[in-house]
Amino acid sequence: MLTKALQNPFVSTLAVALIVVALPLVVGSNFHIRLATMVYIFSIVVLGLNLLMGYAGQVSLGHAGFFILGAYSVALGPSQLGLNPWLSMAGGVALTSALAFVIGRPLLRLSGYHLAMATLAFGAIVYVFITNEVDLTGGPDGMQVQRANLSVLGLSHLMSWYWLAGGFLVLSMLILSNLLSSPAGRALRALHDSEVAAGVLGIDVARAKLMAFVISAALAALAGANLALLDGHITPAAGGILRSVELLTMAVVGGLGSLVGSVAGAAFLVLLPQFLTEFHDYEHAILGFLLVVIMVMLPLGIVPSLNAVMRRWLP
Amino acid sequence: MTRIQVDAVSIHFGGVKALQDVSLEVRKGEVLALIGPNGAGKTTLFNVISAIYQPTSGRVRLEGQDVAGLAPFQLAHKGLTRTFQNLQIFFRMTALENVMVGRNIRERGNLFGYLFGLPSVRRQNADSRLCALELLKFVGLDRYADRPAGELSYGILKRLEIARALALEPTVLLLDEPVAGCNATETAEIDQVIRKVVSTGVSILLVEHDIHLVMNLADKVHVLDRGVTLATGTPQEVRRNPAVIEAYLGESQDEQEPANAES
Numbered sequence: 001m002l003t004k005a006l007q008n009p010f011v012s013t014l015a016v017a018l019i020v021v022a023l024p025l026v027v028g029s030n031f032h033i034r035l036a037t038m039v040y041i042f043s044i045v046v047l048g049l050n051l052l053m054g055y056a057g058q059v060s061l062g063h064a065g066f067f068i069l070g071a072y073s074v075a076l077g078p079s080q081l082g083l084n085p086w087l088s089m090a091g092g093v094a095l096t097s098a099l100a101f102v103i104g105r106p107l108l109r110l111s112g113y114h115l116a117m118a119t120l121a122f123g124a125i126v127y128v129f130i131t132n133e134v135d136l137t138g139g140p141d142g143m144q145v146q147r148a149n150l151s152v153l154g155l156s157h158l159m160s161w162y163w164l165a166g167g168f169l170v171l172s173m174l175i176l177s178n179l180l181s182s183p184a185g186r187a188l189r190a191l192h193d194s195e196v197a198a199g200v201l202g203i204d205v206a207r208a209k210l211m212a213f214v215i216s217a218a219l220a221a222l223a224g225a226n227l228a229l230l231d232g233h234i235t236p237a238a239g240g241i242l243r244s245v246e247l248l249t250m251a252v253v254g255g256l257g258s259l260v261g262s263v264a265g266a267a268f269l270v271l272l273p274q275f276l277t278e279f280h281d282y283e284h285a286i287l288g289f290l291l292v293v294i295m296v297m298l299p300l301g302i303v304p305s306l307n308a309v310m311r312r313w314l315p
Numbered sequence: 316m317t318r319i320q321v322d323a324v325s326i327h328f329g330g331v332k333a334l335q336d337v338s339l340e341v342r343k344g345e346v347l348a349l350i351g352p353n354g355a356g357k358t359t360l361f362n363v364i365s366a367i368y369q370p371t372s373g374r375v376r377l378e379g380q381d382v383a384g385l386a387p388f389q390l391a392h393k394g395l396t397r398t399f400q401n402l403q404i405f406f407r408m409t410a411l412e413n414v415m416v417g418r419n420i421r422e423r424g425n426l427f428g429y430l431f432g433l434p435s436v437r438r439q440n441a442d443s444r445l446c447a448l449e450l451l452k453f454v455g456l457d458r459y460a461d462r463p464a465g466e467l468s469y470g471i472l473k474r475l476e477i478a479r480a481l482a483l484e485p486t487v488l489l490l491d492e493p494v495a496g497c498n499a500t501e502t503a504e505i506d507q508v509i510r511k512v513v514s515t516g517v518s519i520l521l522v523e524h525d526i527h528l529v530m531n532l533a534d535k536v537h538v539l540d541r542g543v544t545l546a547t548g549t550p551q552e553v554r555r556n557p558a559v560i561e562a563y564l565g566e567s568q569d570e571q572e573p574a575n576a577e578s
């Protein structure tokens with residue numbers, strides 16, 4: 001009973017919502033609130049990536065591309081088009097989704113390593129484009145982002161983005177939980193195991209994959225926009241190839257095929273480096289070592305592996 | 316009424332002529348058994364009929380309509396589905412969820428409703444769940460409903476594939492060795508299941524090495540050997556055909572067990 005409840009995505013969504021609401025009561029420092037906000041923002045991208053990889057079984061090494069497009073849309077919208085930042089965020093998410101829709105169809109004909117390479121190339125193209133279009137984007141130095149927050153509600157800039165990112169995170173989890181328990185979600189999980197069986201049961205496999213790809217791109221863009229608006233500054237480095245690898249690591253370490261695993265993976269990779277800073281030069285080596293240990297001890301990722309252990313010990 | 320018409324179908328893989336000039340016809344509520352030794356081309360013909368392979372020449376008609384250029388999922392929308400000789404199960408889903416996937420084309424809804432969990436989607440989920448449970452009961456698997464399919468045995472999964480295919484409410488059902496790996500009791504159960512399905516007007520193409528099942532169930536038998544039609548007719552006619560006795564029945568009667576075990 002208990003283990004079943006813990007695996008229910010709606011239960012995990014509620015748990016994450018409670019954490020978002022309760023955390024400011026417990027931690028006061030701006031530094032910690034900022035870290036939590038970063039965790040929420042990265043959780044949003046990783047949730048989308050998990051839908052694509054963990055549920056539909058399609059790998060992407062290019063999601064930092066969508067992430068950075070969302071980030072630059074809130075930088076460029078106000079500065080180039082005079083749009084308000086909120087509208088720029090919505091527009092950035094919409095345009096990024098449209099782009100994913102257009103490139104998704106040819107990309108998703110590939111699978112496995114080929115799909116990994118093609119998505120990696122997409123991410124690299126976006127990164128190079130943003131880095132080289134110096135007049136538009138400021139090049140490697142990045143650009144300022146017009147300030148936007150909820151100060152009208154009496155919130156500080158940081159708390160505004162704490163609540164917004166937390167709200168978007170809970171909403172994303174809720175939406176994905178709904179999707180996964182719908183016919184479309186079952187179709188995605190089915191094609192992951194057998195595309196040919198999904199096909200003879202009437203599922204348009206190409207269309208189903210494309211849907212997952214577009215939703216995951218939209219969530220990546222939303223997260224990118226959140227990060228840019230929180231920081232007030234954005235550089236191409238926020239969306240390089242290493243960022244794509246980091247996002248994928250978060251999804252795998254947290255647990256593919258588990259929504260709450262995405263949050264755990266994001267939390268792990270955002271928070272752990274904070275504890276390791278005192279090791280200075282060895283920080284990355286220790287981080288790498290810990291990742292190896294985790295993947296060996298919890299091969300399914302943190303959440304699914306712990307679930308499996310609990311299934312064995314709890315009723 | 317002709318449901319499936321296969322017209323002079325040939326398919327070549329490089330130099331291998333897996334099927335040559337094969338023609339057959341299945342009418343409403345009819346069972347056509349496709350038999351022949353290992354490698355005869357039975358599964359290949361199923362792959363052509365279900366549009367997984369495009370034939371090198373010849374055509375397949377479903378309800379009189381040429382299906383060339385259609386994808387398997389489009390044929391499913393026209394009422395044709397199948398099971399697989401080498402299982403194609405959704406191993407990470409429960410038995411019940413496997414069958415619910417079979418309801419996909421009967422389920423109505425749009426992405427908006429799915430994302431926001433509208434009440435209509437929830438109601439429909441409940442309906443699909445009930446329907447899938449009924450089908451599991453129908454094939455005798457209701458007690459496995461909530462078990463992950465990956466934990467279930469081969470014989471059980473064979474029946475799960477049948478339940479999943481029936482969830483579409485197909486008009487044409489292709490069964491590739493439905494009783495392979497099943498014991499006598501399970502075979503008798505599947506025999507009953509197929510009879511009940513046929514009695515509702517579904518047309519069935521059956522590939523099966525179990526000759527008793529074939530002779531019991533089939534209205535017509537089509538014998539393939541090395542990609543060529545060896546004989547067609549009623550079970551009685553085929554049983555008496557000397558060429559068949561020599562090429563298939565004679566050797567198959569003592570080879571039946573290994574043939575099953577191998578596939």
Ligand SMILES: Nc1ncnc2c1ncn2[C@@H]1O[C@H](COP(=O)(O)OP(=O)(O)OP(=O)(O)O)[C@@H](O)[C@H]1O
Nearest residue numbers: 328331333352353354355356357358359360400578
């Ligand atoms: N995709 C393919 N590529 C190359 N050759 C193929 C392909 N599919 C089938 N064949 C060949 O076609 C022939 C018929 O194979 P098929 O699987 O249809 O036989 P079968 O009658 O189903 O046999 P069994 O009783 O063992 O299941 C074999 O020689 C096989 O190697």
Ligand SMILES: [Mg+2]
Nearest residue numbers: 357358359400
């Ligand atoms: Mg075969």
